[in-house]
Amino acid sequence: xxxxxxxxxxxxxxxxxxxxxxxxxxxxxxxxxxxxxxxxxxxxxxxxxxxxxxxxxxxxxxxxxxxxxxxxxxxxxxxxxxxxxxxxxxxxxxxxxxxxxxxxxxxxxxxxxxxxxxxxxxxxxxxxxxxxxxxxxxxxxxxxxxxxxxxxxxxxxxxxxxxxxxxxxxxxxxxxxxxxxxxxxxxxxxxxxxxxxxxxxxxxxxxxxxxxxxxxxxxxxxxxxxxxxxxxxxxxxxxxxxxxxxxxxxxxxxxxxxxxxxxxxxxxxxxxxxxxxxxxxxxxxxxxxxxxxxxxxxxxxxxxxxxxxxxxxxx
Amino acid sequence: xxxxxxxxxxxxxxxxxxxxxxxxxxxxxxxxxxxxxxxxxxxxxxxxxxxxxxxxxxxxxxxxxxxxxxxxxxxxxxxxxxxxxxxxxxxxxxxxxxxxxxxxxxxxxxxxxxxxxxxxxxxxxxxxxxxxxxxxxxxxxxxxxxxxxxxxxxxxxxxxxxxxxxxxxxxxxxxxxxxxxxxxxxxxxxxxxxxxxxxxxxxxxxxxxxxxxxxxxxxxxxxxxxxxxxxxxxxxxxxxxxxxxxxxxxxxxxxxxxxxxxxxxxxxxxxxxxxx
Numbered sequence: 001x002x003x004x005x006x007x008x009x010x011x012x013x014x015x016x017x018x019x020x021x022x023x024x025x026x027x028x029x030x031x032x033x034x035x036x037x038x039x040x041x042x043x044x045x046x047x048x049x050x051x052x053x054x055x056x057x058x059x060x061x062x063x064x065x066x067x068x069x070x071x072x073x074x075x076x077x078x079x080x081x082x083x084x085x086x087x088x089x090x091x092x093x094x095x096x097x098x099x100x101x102x103x104x105x106x107x108x109x110x111x112x113x114x115x116x117x118x119x120x121x122x123x124x125x126x127x128x129x130x131x132x133x134x135x136x137x138x139x140x141x142x143x144x145x146x147x148x149x150x151x152x153x154x155x156x157x158x159x160x161x162x163x164x165x166x167x168x169x170x171x172x173x174x175x176x177x178x179x180x181x182x183x184x185x186x187x188x189x190x191x192x193x194x195x196x197x198x199x200x201x202x203x204x205x206x207x208x209x210x211x212x213x214x215x216x217x218x219x220x221x222x223x224x225x226x227x228x229x230x231x232x233x234x235x236x237x238x239x240x241x242x243x244x245x246x247x248x249x250x251x252x253x254x255x256x257x258x259x260x261x262x263x264x265x266x267x268x269x270x271x272x273x274x275x276x277x278x279x280x281x282x283x284x285x286x287x288x289x290x291x292x293x294x295x296x297x298x299x300x301x302x303x304x305x306x307x308x309x310x311x312x313x314x315x
Numbered sequence: 316x317x318x319x320x321x322x323x324x325x326x327x328x329x330x331x332x333x334x335x336x337x338x339x340x341x342x343x344x345x346x347x348x349x350x351x352x353x354x355x356x357x358x359x360x361x362x363x364x365x366x367x368x369x370x371x372x373x374x375x376x377x378x379x380x381x382x383x384x385x386x387x388x389x390x391x392x393x394x395x396x397x398x399x400x401x402x403x404x405x406x407x408x409x410x411x412x413x414x415x416x417x418x419x420x421x422x423x424x425x426x427x428x429x430x431x432x433x434x435x436x437x438x439x440x441x442x443x444x445x446x447x448x449x450x451x452x453x454x455x456x457x458x459x460x461x462x463x464x465x466x467x468x469x470x471x472x473x474x475x476x477x478x479x480x481x482x483x484x485x486x487x488x489x490x491x492x493x494x495x496x497x498x499x500x501x502x503x504x505x506x507x508x509x510x511x512x513x514x515x516x517x518x519x520x521x522x523x524x525x526x527x528x529x530x531x532x533x534x535x536x537x538x539x540x541x542x543x544x545x546x547x548x549x550x551x552x553x554x555x556x557x558x559x560x561x562x563x564x565x566x567x568x569x570x571x572x573x574x575x576x577x578x579x580x581x582x583x584x585x586x587x588x589x590x591x
Contacts, residue, residue, distance in 0.1 A: 146561035
């Protein structure tokens with residue numbers, strides 16, 4: 001297991017390097033001189049030159065890249081040009097909102113995905129199955145800004161069950177319900193497809209027939225024998241969705257005014273606060289990579305066969 | 316060919332019909348639209364005068380005409396972006412899968428890197444570098460979308476590499492390029508059509524999302540995402556402003572997604588059920 005972990009860590013290194021490189025290049029290619037932006041419109045050329053020197057912008061590109069790598073390794077994501085705050089501090093400040101949203105969305109997604117997937121797998125080919133198929137295709141295809149606006153209009157606007165803004169959601173979960181549901185329905189619809197197809201595959205196995213022949217109750221067969229064995233693809237989807245929720249859904253957080261990472265990124269984009277944008281993009285990409293790594297390690301830990309395949313270089 | 320077409324279910328035919336209809340609307344938009352989609356008039360603001368089937372938006376522009384022209388922009392951007400992504404993905408996927416070795420390693424790590432970025436944020440970052448505009452939106456969606464295609468094509472190419480007809484062709488002295496173009500690529504084509512249909516859905520959704528956030532094409536252009544975004548400010552007065560373009564996006568994305576599912580079943584009839 002230790003050897004496998006190390007191998008995977010080493011395999012991740014070039015990807016992380018590439019992510020850092022792309023983030024650096026993008027910021028470098030953005031039009032406009034960052035020193036001039038920071039100095040303001042009335043700065044003299046001498047001021048701009050001085051700031052440029054302070055920021056190290058006059059150094060050759062490779063040297064700047066190395067300095068940048070050094071900063072990143074120390075966890076320094078740079079400072080905002082708008083309010084001069086360290087980017088990492090702001091990210092950590094916004095993260096709890098996004099985390100809460102992600103967890104609630106995940107709960108909705110699992111609830112909807114498991115229920116719809118199990119129902120359609122056990123009623124395969126029937127009317128219920130067709131209805132769930134239709135729901136799943138619609139759920140995946142409807143853009144979140146449409147479903148979000150409809151939910152906002154009906155449940156917050158007309159029925160007034162929920163507030164229209166999630167600001168002040170520190171105390172209660174209630175204002176987060178609508179944004180979480182918007183996100184959860186979409187990934188739940190996708191999850192339903194995965195649950196259905198992996199359940200159907202398992203339900204055709206011999207040991208399910210054996211369990212039936214033994215006279216076990218259908219519910220017990222479904223949970224203990226079928227679902228338990230269909231779990232790996234389901235967990236993969238859930239985990240991947242979770243790491244994408246953690247990045248903060250820019251659109252949902254904008255519609256429902258959730259003060260999380262996605263909205264933070266959007267504000268930075270509107271204000272052209274490049275270091276912040278770079279920081280958020282980097283942070284999200286790294287979460288994704290490490291999330292994937294954790295998922296893979298968890299598999300290998302649960303299932304020794306995967307470890308052996310990896311060791312023999314098959315996968 | 317006809318045998319293959321017969322495998323489409325009614326739902327599949329329905330989607331094909333809707334897609335043809337959408338392309339027809341896109342093609343003949345200037346003829347079909349009753350008004351100039353960009354003609355503003357403060358008197359018609361948020362009103363529903365005669366001759367304007369869905370009323371007018373906050374600038375007095377004809378909503379119906381804007382929806383019709385929106386089909387044109389959405390399909391054009393989606394098609395162009397998807398086509399570019401497909402070309403890049405095909406090239407990289409075929410090269411990685413066919414040659415293998417260090418080339419495969421380098422190309423696939425690049426794919427991993429691109430897949431790691433949250434796609435919407437990456438598209439936004441790219442559009443900041445390139446500046447606003449139609450071409451930028453197309454490029455941004457293509458750069459975000461090619462990696463997935465490359466990964467799928469690569470595994471198909473890897474399997475085909477050791478197929479007997481490829482080995483035979485190589486034994487007869489065919490060059491790598493020839494083998495890729497005449498043996499591997501044609502055998503990937505069914506897969507390519509599936510990827511293309513599904514990719515159109517994703518591309519149209521991405522374009523709409525970018526426009527919704529105000530980072531897409533010129534906001535005065537009649538794009539569906541832009542219309543939803545503009546209408547959002549009038550949500551409590553006139554929700555139809557956002558609803559109609561939103562439904563257009565949803566319908567278009569649904570038909571492309573279902574068509575993709577159908578195509579996969581059509582080309583792979585051994586698979587049971589229409590869900591992956």
